[in-house]
Amino acid sequence: MNSKDGYQWTEKGGLTQGVPSIGLIQPPSNITEESTVYDVIIVGAGYTALTAARDATTSGLKVLLLEARDRIGGRSWSSNIGGYPFEMGGTWVNWGQAHVWREISRYNMRKELEISQEHSYGVNHFSLFTAAGKKTDLSHEEEDRIMISALHKFINVDGALGRKIMPFPHDETYKPDVLPIDRLTAADRLSQIEGELSPQEYGCLKGWLLLCSGSTLETMSFYEFLHLWALSGYSYEGCIEYLVKYKFRGGQSSFAIKFWNEALSTNRLSYNFNCPIASIKDSNNSVEVTSIDGRIYKGSRVISTIPLNVLSTIKFDPPIDPSKTRATNTGHLNQCVKVHAEVSNKDLRSWSSIDPSSKLLYAFGDGTTPAGNTHIVAFGANETHLDPEKDINATKKILTDLTDMNIERVVFHNWSSDPYAKGAWFFPGKEFVTSYLEALRARHGNVFFASSDWAVGWRSFIDGAIEEGTRAARDVLLDLRSGPRQY
Amino acid sequence: MNSKDGYQWTEKGGLTQGVPSIGLIQPPSNITEESTVYDVIIVGAGYTALTAARDATTSGLKVLLLEARDRIGGRSWSSNIGGYPFEMGGTWVNWGQAHVWREISRYNMRKELEISQEHSYGVNHFSLFTAAGKKTDLSHEEEDRIMISALHKFINVDGALGRKIMPFPHDETYKPDVLPIDRLTAADRLSQIEGELSPQEYGCLKGWLLLCSGSTLETMSFYEFLHLWALSGYSYEGCIEYLVKYKFRGGQSSFAIKFWNEALSTNRLSYNFNCPIASIKDSNNSVEVTSIDGRIYKGSRVISTIPLNVLSTIKFDPPIDPSKTRATNTGHLNQCVKVHAEVSNKDLRSWSSIDPSSKLLYAFGDGTTPAGNTHIVAFGANETHLDPEKDINATKKILTDLTDMNIERVVFHNWSSDPYAKGAWFFPGKEFVTSYLEALRARHGNVFFASSDWAVGWRSFIDGAIEEGTRAARDVLLDLRSGPRQY
Structure with missing residues (x-):
């Protein structure tokens, strides 16, 4: 069945909103008693919320999960179209990412991974645009060489490629002299190495930086x-x-549903989808969460997994502290656009491109569909922002300007216009991390805040979401002083 | 208080058995009712058992843990002497090891790590012995260069330093052409690259291989x-x-006790230390575990975390399958000896040495004690095995032969003579992994087997132990079909 999220275009069907997903939850609610007071109400259904819900329910707590959308996964979900998954948001994982890998291992999904970029099929080259329309085709080995040279010049503030100034990435301020670096934007750092980068190095580096941040050099x-x-x-x-x-x-x-099913299997998970939240009121002994449609839900504790860029739309009583308010008013910058194209050009599987002047500045062959077509994924940032659904023909033209391709299908989710995300994965402006992360992690009375947006380690990744969900569930459990409750 | 495990020597006290540890559990039992039938009996108290006990109790199961020793931690534990921890077995961790890092993060211990080898104090060199008594002092940069050159020659069976033939280390047989490699010992591989290694490269490589395996080149x-x-x-x-x-x-x-305390806080953990096991009898509906002293404990399921090299000492009824029996009779090879020395030579903090002909073939400065002394750690393998307690003066002589040092204290645990370990961390002979690991992981009726010795990923590491404990607890929970039980 279709989620209301996402868009698809085909020649035959035109542009339609809503795509199929195994993350859609039907029926959208299992609530029977309106008056229950839950141990904890979890707001959201992304990986943070799913992890918290699973950990809390399996530890004996009675949980209510409230989600604005009709599906689980938050900013990471896939649409399975004709037996092939298109990743609408967060996609990639690695065994060096502790929290996500622990879950992949625990759910015995180690053997369910595959490789996105394979440099061994057909057109095996990299198209680099150093100015609009000025394209050079290079080998992937040349791509790597240019990228490494550029990144090393860019990152090397300590003569040790960052190892000296940030030796523990999970304890990032271990060396306090790293803190002043947060006063720099990428553009500031680029000005420090002015003249050191060749045009090709600059083009590659800019493409990579905007891919990582979804924003602009001047702000990231x-x-x-x-x-x-x-x-x-x-x-x-x-x-x-x-x-x-x-x-x-x-x-x-297929991964998110494992958390969901495990939580459900405890018979302690109640839920209501299509239920955006208006306000959270903490009266010391319990918390009332009020939905946009005016229903009130009660819990001893609340875990809010509402993303940073959406948090300011919720009314808190008592109001959240000034530091959190400033952080939510500032928000993060990432307005990445991710567009999938299924193209009949089978030889594009190993192609990639960077064109910093394009609205889709980074693109590569991401897989082969059951029809034998190539699946191309392309990313845009906020410098020249694209809303693909506003003009699908223009979107297709941007793709075909990168290289010749015969587009049969386009699939995407516009995270910028999504009211429950207001952007893609977290990427901050300067001084945000050192000013606000601690404040964002702090509890507010009986309300706990958890989101990948302020994780310690793989912040903005699925790994960070699971880190935060784990933390929140444990904090609530310890707070309720019961260990797992006896029912 | 002192555990019975471990040894300490000082000039004043001489050699004494038993050292203090915060992993000692006192009183050693909390069992009040002898007749209880537990949901699951966990045999062992290393990280596998601790993880399984924590996950099972927090999920609502009634657990009995039986341990032969007087302490938790199994092959990883520390003795805290005068405010300084000496690591008697497994020591090091990294954020790229998913299972252990997830726990370090969850227990909020990210900031409790420190760096072992620091190359910035005093004698900053590496002593390499290419033959008995033939010592060359090199810089650590030279050490790295020689080691990298030697390891690259040794490992490069695929022209890609192993990346091609084993691209997924957590799905190691992803490319089946990796399997024939398991017919080689290290010596076999060395003979393939004969003539390619300089004497210094050979010395470094041999030191590293024996450090990793605790065995011999001819068998590992x-x-x-x-x-x-x-x-x-x-x-x-x-x-x-x-x-x-x-x-x-x-x-x-300090880490192991977190798991223990969390499991205890559920009030669902019973335990009995100083309780080695004689037999495990599975009568379909329940399992009887009989201790050496003749007491019988009953559970619906059993998780055995008994190490590979000890498993053959337990009588199983019905007998375990032939494949598991062959595996336990074969065992693994690691007879590593690990010896700590506290030396008054402050300038040895950044010293290291490799002497493949020494009974302590790999040594380095591992820390600074509260007295300002240098803490040296040294490792031996099975080629020329050392039992330090049999002649402590000879042991000290082996250390001082490496470099001048004034030894004030020696601390160690003899894992080879330890009846509950019969060796150090898992390191197999050829064809063991491809022949037996799957069989070792298989359940046997109501008995589940879990140990770092047959983990999928960081086999033989603390990470692998937690991986296995996680798997076992989940398998038992699913098997009991209850999700968490309702009490």
């Missing part, structure tokens, strides 16, 4: 990029392996 | 070393970071 935090680099083992090879290489053969929703 | 599996290499990101730098760099400031027992 250099510090956050350094953190990502440190997490990835301080190397471009590591970045590729951690960020864009391994994905689920069955799609993200 | 090349395949298992390749797997370890793949897990470490296919690089020597990765090996250092994953295998010997980051440890707990408070010692391993």
Whole structure:
């Protein structure tokens, strides 16, 4: 069945809203008693919420999950079309990402991964645009060489490619002299190495930075990029392996549903989808969560997994503290656009491109569909923002400007216009991380806040979401002082 | 208080058995009702057992843990002497090891790590012995260069340093052409590259291989070393970071006790220490575990975390299958000796040595004690095996032969003579992994087997132990078909 989320275009069907997903939950609610007071109400159904719901229910708590959408997964979900999953948001995972890998291992899904970019089929080259329309075709080995050279110049603030200044990426301020770096944007750092980059290096680097941040060079935090680099083992090879290489053969929703089913199997999970939240009122002994449609739900504790960019739309009583308010008013920058194209050009499987002046600045062959077609994935950032559904023909033209392709299908989710996301994965401006992350993690009375947006490690990744869901469930359990409750 | 495990020597006290540990459990039992039938009896108290006990109790199961020793931790525990932890077995952890890092993060211990080898104090060199008594002092940079050159020659069976033949270290037979490699010992592989290694390269490589395997070149599996290499990101730098760099400031027992306390807090954990097991009898509806002292304990299921090398001492009724029997009779090879020395030579903090002809073939400065002394850790393998307690003066002489040092204290645990370990961490001979691991993981009626010795990923590591404990608890929970039980 179709979720209301996402868009699909085909020649025959035209542009339609809503795509099929195994993450759709039907019926959307299992609530029978309106008056129940739950141990904990979890707001959201992304990986943070799913992890918290699973950990809380399996530990004996009575949980209500409220979700604005009709599906689980939040900013990570897949649409399975004709037996092939298109990843609408968060996609890639790696065994070096502790929280997500622990779950992949625990759900025995280790063997359900496949490789996105395979450089061994057909057109095996990389198209680099150093100016609009100025294209050079290079080998992937040349791509790697240029990218590594550029990234090393960009990142090397300490003569040790970041290892010296950020030796523990999960304890990132271990060396306090890393803190002033958060005053730099990527553009600031680029100005420090002005003249050192060749035009090709600049083009590759800009493409990579905007891919990572979904924003602009002038606004994105250099510090956050350094953190990502440190997490990835301080190397471009590591970045590729951690960020864009391994994905689920069955799609993200095949993973998310495992958490959901385990939580459900406890018979302690109540839920209501299509239920956006208006306000959260904490009266010390219990918390009332009021939905947009005016229903009131009661719990001893609340875990809000509402994303940073959406949090300011919720009314809190008592109001959240000034620091959290400033953080939610500031928000993060990532307005990444991700567009999938199924193209009949079988030889594009090993193609990739970077065109920093295009609205889809980074693209590569991501798989082969059951029809034998190539699946191309393309990303845009906020510098020249694209809303693909507003003009699907223009979107297709942007793709075919990158290289010749015969497009049979386009699939995407517009995260920027999505009221429950207001952007893609977390990527901050300068000074956000060092100013606000601690405040965002803090509890507010009986309300706990958890989101990948302020995770310690793989912030903005599925791994960070699971880290945060784990933390929140444990904090609530400890807070309720019962260990698991006796029923 | 002192555990009965471990040894300590000082000038004043001489050699004494038993050292203090916060992993000692007092009183050793909390059993009040002898007749209880538990949901699951867990045999052992290492990380596998601790993880299984925690996951099972927090999920609502009634658990009995039986342990032969007087302490938790199994082959990973620390003795805290004068405020300084000496790691008696498994020590190092890394954030790229998913299972252990998920727990470190969950228990909020991210900031409790410190760095073992620091190359910035005093005598900053590496002593390499290429023949008995033939010592050359090199810089650590030279050490790295020689080691990398030697390891690359040794590992490079596929022209891609192992990446091609074992691209998924957590799905190691993803490329079936990796399987024939398990017919090689390290010596077999060395004969394939005969003439390619300089004497210094050979010395470094032999030291590293015996450090990793605790066995001999003629018996250790090349395949298992390749797997370890793949897990470490296919690089020597990765090996250092994953295998010997980051440890707990408070010692391993400060971590193990977190699992224990969480399990205890559920009030569903019964336990009996000093309780070695004689037999396990499965009568379909329940399992009887009989201790050496003749007491019988009953459970619906049993999780045995007994190490591979000890499993053959337990009588199973009905007998375990022939494949498991062959595996337990074969056992693994690792007879590593690990000896700590507290030395008054402050300038040895950044010293290291490799002497393949010494009974302590790999040594390095591992920390600074509260007295300002240097803590040296040294390892021996099975080629020229050392039992330190049999002649402590000879042991001290072996240390001082490596470099001048004034020894004030020696601390160690003899894992080879320990009846509940019969060796150190798992390291197999050729053809063991491809022949027996699947069989070792299989359940036997109501008895489940879990041990780091046959983990999928970081086999033989703390990470692998937690992986296995997680798997076993989940398998038992699913098997009892209840999800968490309602009490």
